[in-house]
Amino acid sequence: MDADQNDFRWSVDGSTGTATIFGFAGARASSITIPDTIVSGGQTYPVTAIAREAFENAGLTSVVLPNQLRTLAFNAFKGNRLTSIDLPETVTYVGESAFYGNLLTSLVLPNSVTGVGFNSFGYNRITDLTLSTGLTSIDSMAFHANLLTSVTFPANITHIGEWSFEGNPFQTLNIPSTVQYIGPDAFFNASTNPTLIVNVEGTGPIVSPRDNRGSFGSGGATIVPQCQYASQFGALWNGYTTARTRTVTYDLGGHGTPIADDTPICNTTIHAPADPTDGDWVFTGWFDDVDLTVEHDFTAPVTEDTTVYAGWSALTAPTLTGRTTASFVAGEKGTWSPDTLDGSPAPTVTADNLPDGLAIDPDTGDIAGTPTVAGTTQVTLTARNGHGPDATLDLTLTVEAAAVTTPVVTTPEVTTPVVTTPEVDPKEARPAADVSHGDGVLPSTGMDVTASMLAFGLLLTVMGLAVVRRGRTRSD
Template sequence: MTVLVSQTRRGFSRVVAASVAGVLVAGSIALAAMPAHAIVPNFVADNGITYLLGDVAGEVTVVGYNQSSPKVVIPADVTFDAKTYLVTAIGNEAFWEDGLTEVVIGANVTAIGNGAFASNLLKIVDIPASVSTIGAYAFSNNYLATVSLHDGLTEINDEAFLDNELVLIDVPATVTRIGAEAFGMNALTSVTLHEGLTSIQNYAFWENPLTTLTVPASVKTLGRDLFYMNDGSLRVLTSVTFVGAAPTVVAAGGSDSSLGNVAGLTVHYLAEFEVDGGFTPGTWQGYNSVVDTIVSFNMGGHGSVDAQRLVPEALAVAPLLTAEGWVFGGWFSDAALTAKFNFAVAPTADVTVFAKWTAAVAATPSLVLDLGLAVGDAVAGKTVTVSGAGLKPSTAYDVVVRSTPATIAFGSADASGTFAGSGVIPAGLAAGAHTVTLSGTAADGTAVTRVAYFSINTAGVVTYLSYSEAQAVLAATGFDPAPLGFAALLLLLAGGAIVAGRRRSVA
C-alpha cells in the first residue's frame, strides 16, 4: 500500500512516497536483530549511557541516554560489576531527540538500530569500519554535512540519512543495498558508487541537486523515482552513466520512472552492452541514450595506463610516459607503429592506441675537477670546484683528498644527472704525493672518477700537478691508474725515503 505523507522541517516541505508494508518489514527485521529489553537487566554507565546485557556472552547493546551532555562517546567496551563487555550494537532510537551535537562511535559496534541518532543536531559523523548495518532513519533529521563510511558496511537502510545537509557521499564497495529515501532531502552534488552495489531502492536520492550519476555494472535493481523532485526548479540531473549492462529491474521513463523525468536527461552506455546488454540505441526506457567510446592504451610492456571513457564528440587526452632506459616516441593507431594517433579528432568507436619506445642511449658521463692550483702555489685553503653531467639521476658524488683520506665535498646529481659543488683543501698536508678524487655514478650504474695528482714540498708549495680524464673504475679492484709521470715521482720519492733510511741506519 502506498501513502503520501506531508512534513515540514527547517523550511523544507516534502511529499514522501513510501511503502508502509516495506517500512514495517524492515523495522521488524531490525528490531528482531536487537536484544529484547526484558530478557536481562540493564545498567547505566558513568557517562549516562544505558546498556543492555544481551544473549551473547560478553556483549552489550546501547539502549538509552540520560542527556547529560550534547557530546557523547560510545566506548569500544564498558565495565560493569567487575566484568568488561564489548559494546557491539546501538539499539533502536537509543539517542532519539537527545540534543546531540557530537558523537564518537566505538570500534566494536557492528549494528546501528532504527532511529538510533534521529532528530539531533549532529553535523559530522564517522561510522567505523566495524559497522555492517545502518538501520532505518538512523541519522535522519540532523544537520549532517559530512559522513564518513568505510569498507565493511553492507547495508544502508531506508531513510538512514534522510533530511540532512550532505553535499557529497562515497558509498563503500562493500555496500550491496541502498534503502528507500536513504539520502533523500540533502544537498548532494556528488555521489560515488562502487562495484558490489546491487540494489538502489525507491526515492534513494530524491530532492538533491545532482547533475550526474555513474551506476556500477553490479547494480541490477533501480527503484522508482530515485531523483524525485530533482526536476522543475531543482532540475539539474542531465546524465546517468552505466558502467555495465542495463539493470534487470528498472521503471521506464514516465510516471514513477527510475530516473525521473525524461526531459533533459541522457543515458550513457557502452557499445558492448547494446541490445544483448539491455540498452537500445537512440532511446532506452524512454530516455535519450548515447554510446560512449573507450580509448585503451597499449603500453608495449612498459606499465599500464587507465583507459579513457569519452562521451560523444569528446577528445582523448594523450598520457605522457616515461620509462627508465627508454625514450617514448608517441602514440600510434596500429600495432606496427606506422600511423600516429590523432588526439585532435573525437573517436566514434572503441579504439586501442599503441605506445612507441626506443632504447635510450646512455649519455657519456662528464666530470670536471679543478683544484685552482698551479706549480708554485701554496696548497692549503685552496678551493676545489667540481661539476658533472650525464650521471644517473639522484646518485651521490664526493670529493676526497688523499693520502690520509678527507672528504671535502659531497652531494647528489639532480633529476637531469648534473651537479656542481666545491670544497677546500685542508691545511697540514705532509710533504709528498697526494690526490684529489671526484667520484660519481654513470647513467648505466657504473662508477666513474676523475683524479688530480699533485705533490708538495715541506713548505706546502705545489711541485707537481696533473689530471686524469673521467674514467670508469675497474670493478674488481677499484684501481685508478696514475699517470706515468706521477708514478715515477712516487717511485723517486719512495727511493729517496729508502736511501735516507739507510743513511740514518748507518749513522
C-alpha cells in the same frame, strides 16, 4: 565529555558477551562520548549496539561512538544537530532513520558496512559521500533530500531502492554494470533532472520508465551508454534520451564551405567527406591535430567526440630545372633525373620525341630505360598542374653506340715427346756364357728384348718425322 558508563542506560548479554546502550541515564549533554565497554559483575562487555530511539531528538551536536560498535537501530540518533559522524570500522548495519534529520555534510561508510536501512541518512546536508565496498543494496530513501551532485557506487552494488537518492541535485551519475535494479524515483529531482547525465555501463539495469515514476525522474535526463554497447540502446531508453552517438566536427581552418558535423553511433566508423575546395588553395588531407602532423584514420571506430582538421597548401605554378644534356648508351640501361620539380598541386611531367626504349615517369620527371639506336635527339619536358604557366626544359639527349670488342685467337703449342732408354746396372749384368745351349735359343742378357726393340723403333719413327719436316720447310 569523558565516557562514563553511569551516564547511560545499558544492558549486557551474558550469552554473547556484549553490551547495548539505550540512552541517557540522567542529565543530557550536547556532546557525548559513548563508552567502549561496560563493566558489570566483574566482567567487561564491549558495546556493540545502540538501541532504537536511544538518542532521538536529544539535541546532540557531537558524538563519539564506541570502537567496537556493530549496529545502530531504528531512530538511534534521529533529529539531532550532528554535523559529522565517524563510524568505526566494525559497523555492519545502519538501521532505519538512524541519522535522519541531522546536519551531516560528509559521510564515509566503512567497508565493514553491508546494509543501510530505510531513510537512514535522509534529510541531511551531505555533499560528499563514500559508500562501503561491502554494500550490495541501498534501501529506499536511504540518502534522500541531501545535497549530492555525484556519487560513486562500489562494484558490488546490485540494488538501488526507490526514492533512495531522491531530492539530491545530481549532475552526473555513473551506474556500474553490476547494478541490476534501480527503483522508481530513485534519483528524482524535478529542478535538476533536465541536466542529469547518466553514464551506464554494460547493457543497463532494470529501471522504472520515465513516464511512470521514472528512476531518473520525469525530466530530461540523458542516458550515455558505454561505447561498445551503444548499438544496443535505441534513440530512447525507457523513455529517456540516449547519447549513443558521438560528434565528429570538421575544422576547415577558414577555407572552403563549412561541412556539417557527423554523428555516428559510438564505436562505428564514418566515411571521409568530399574533399573541400578553396580557389587558390589545394586540400592536403584530414588530420587529428591542429598542427597537421597526424593524418586522421577514417577506418577507426569513433569512440568520443572528435575534431578533425583540414590541411591546405597554397596553389603554386610548376617549376622544372635540371641539366640540359643527357647521355645514354645503346643497349644499356640508364637514367636521367631533373634537379627540381615543384608546384602545388604536384605537377605531372611529359616528354616529346624520346628515343625508342626510353620512357618518362610523370610523377618524378625521371627518364629511364634501354635505348636501342645511337644518335642525338632534342627532347622537351613539360610540367603541368593546372595552375599558372607550364614549366618546360629543353634537353639534348645523346645515345652513344655500344663499344665493339675484337676477339683474341690463340694457337695451341705442339710438344715433341722425349723418349728415354732404360739403363742397365752393371752389377746386375750376368757373366758371359755360351752363345748357344744347343737348342737354338740365345742366352739371357738380363734385358727385356721386346721392350728394347719397341723403344728403338719409336726413336727411329720420331727421327724420320723430323727429317720429313725439315725437308718440307726447305722446299717451302
